[in-house]
Amino acid sequence: MHNYFLNEIKEECGVFGIYHHPQAAQLTYFGLHALQHRGQEGAGIAASDGKTIDCIKGTGLLSDVFHSEELKKLQGENSIGHVRYATAGGNELENVQPIVARAKIGCMAVAHNGQIVNADELQERLENHGNIFHGSSDSEIILHLIQREHGTMLEKIQKACQKMEGAFSFVILTERSLYAVRDKNGLRPLSVAALEDGYCVSSETCAFDSVGARFLRDVEPGEIIKFSDMGLETFHYTSDTRHRICAMEYIYFSRPDSDIEGLNVHTVRKASGKRLAQKDKGNTIADIVVGVPDSSVAAAMGYSEESGLPYEVGLIKNRYVGRTFIEPTQEQRDMGVKMKLSANASVVKGKRIILVDDSIVRGTTMKRIVALLKGAGAQEIHVRIASPEMAYPCFYGVDTSTKKELISARYTCEELCKYTRASSVRFLTIDDLIGVYGTDKLCFACFSGNYVTPLFHDINQKTEK
Numbered sequence: 001m002h003n004y005f006l007n008e009i010k011e012e013c014g015v016f017g018i019y020h021h022p023q024a025a026q027l028t029y030f031g032l033h034a035l036q037h038r039g040q041e042g043a044g045i046a047a048s049d050g051k052t053i054d055c056i057k058g059t060g061l062l063s064d065v066f067h068s069e070e071l072k073k074l075q076g077e078n079s080i081g082h083v084r085y086a087t088a089g090g091n092e093l094e095n096v097q098p099i100v101a102r103a104k105i106g107c108m109a110v111a112h113n114g115q116i117v118n119a120d121e122l123q124e125r126l127e128n129h130g131n132i133f134h135g136s137s138d139s140e141i142i143l144h145l146i147q148r149e150h151g152t153m154l155e156k157i158q159k160a161c162q163k164m165e166g167a168f169s170f171v172i173l174t175e176r177s178l179y180a181v182r183d184k185n186g187l188r189p190l191s192v193a194a195l196e197d198g199y200c201v202s203s204e205t206c207a208f209d210s211v212g213a214r215f216l217r218d219v220e221p222g223e224i225i226k227f228s229d230m231g232l233e234t235f236h237y238t239s240d241t242r243h244r245i246c247a248m249e250y251i252y253f254s255r256p257d258s259d260i261e262g263l264n265v266h267t268v269r270k271a272s273g274k275r276l277a278q279k280d281k282g283n284t285i286a287d288i289v290v291g292v293p294d295s296s297v298a299a300a301m302g303y304s305e306e307s308g309l310p311y312e313v314g315l316i317k318n319r320y321v322g323r324t325f326i327e328p329t330q331e332q333r334d335m336g337v338k339m340k341l342s343a344n345a346s347v348v349k350g351k352r353i354i355l356v357d358d359s360i361v362r363g364t365t366m367k368r369i370v371a372l373l374k375g376a377g378a379q380e381i382h383v384r385i386a387s388p389e390m391a392y393p394c395f396y397g398v399d400t401s402t403k404k405e406l407i408s409a410r411y412t413c414e415e416l417c418k419y420t421r422a423s424s425v426r427f428l429t430i431d432d433l434i435g436v437y438g439t440d441k442l443c444f445a446c447f448s449g450n451y452v453t454p455l456f457h458d459i460n461q462k463t464e465k
């Protein structure tokens, strides 16, 4: 779990919104706090008092950006917020969200999770029409598209969404209303909850508990929910919809206490671990099961339960090492490893270990963990990965890497085994995951290469915007 050794892998973002609550901004802060795992590079909150929208944002963690004095400045009953992990666009302040526009039609703020795959084309067209972009984030495109369209705010959003391809879950705050939108494939999660006599929207359901909201339902693919004086109203921007939630949400990104499309993340991870053990039945001899903290612990528990092998805490994560730790030289990088993760020698010494991790991206993490465990005296290490080989880049908001950096695009399982110096390496298949989830209605594109939208990019030439 988690790339302990390289900080460049990009994740997700988190969006949150409150409609009709006297402490909207404060609650948005608590909600974003529960979503902090989805992005640590920037955070922001925008609030509307019915007349205008104020926004405070900055780079870093939520706690770096907000102190109680700042929150008091954000008045009003409606609010949206964002935690950012840069996918498209850099890490500069102008790319931190929400992005606010003050136009003839009034004030508007948007917070976005996902990635628009035809962003370059749309931006070029908008610039040819005289639109000026302040940052390099594709989220700004949404605002420009909405502003250019004609009709009511809802019609403008509908028309703007029809022009965008890719992954987007976003919340839009206007002076009096709040909108929650999900792309027609439902690639990124977005859910709605009731909060006293108002509403709450969040990327993950775990944030509802932290504000005392009651889960109502997921936003449907292609749906636009409007929260206003009329209550909750539902619309669609297209009837051409499918359920294709990102499989990596279950595998790695989301918090274990979140439910996505009716499935609890922890339960799914544990079942994936059980599936790994079933595939090993009668084949692998080991003494203990060790999970790489945190997100692989559930799969390791599942493996242990199914196989009857004891689960042991063979790896310890130091929770207080910042993610922005700078590691310029090899020695410093090695030191970084030791600071972030330790092998529990008294547990692993002389043991044959089933080592469970959720995924392998570039292979760096696994190679170093195997070395760490061997250095602590482990005898054999059998690597078990609770997902399939990741051989294709993601264009939907997870910049996992370029294709050539993905180790499973270059190495067979046997070569990977040699490279990591493990005794064996095994993955789940897509069919295994479908069995675990009980549905094939997900995106598995980084494992299969079957992308769910047109791409507008050459997958071998994936570049950062």
Ligand code: AMP
Binding pocket: 001, 002, 003, 004, 009, 010, 011, 252, 292, 295, 357, 358, 359, 360, 361, 362, 363, 364, 365, 366, 398, 399, 400
């Ligand atoms: P790597 O060293 O590149 O193979 O990284 C693999 C590790 O990173 C695994 O332990 C995963 O849990 C974690 N991981 C997978 N996807 C991501 C991502 N998009 N961002 C950060 N870490 C990730």
Ligand code: SF4
Binding pocket: 187, 246, 247, 248, 249, 393, 394, 395, 396, 397, 398, 443, 444, 445, 446, 447
């Ligand atoms: Fe998720 Fe992979 Fe699909 Fe990207 S390509 S949305 S990471 S399943």
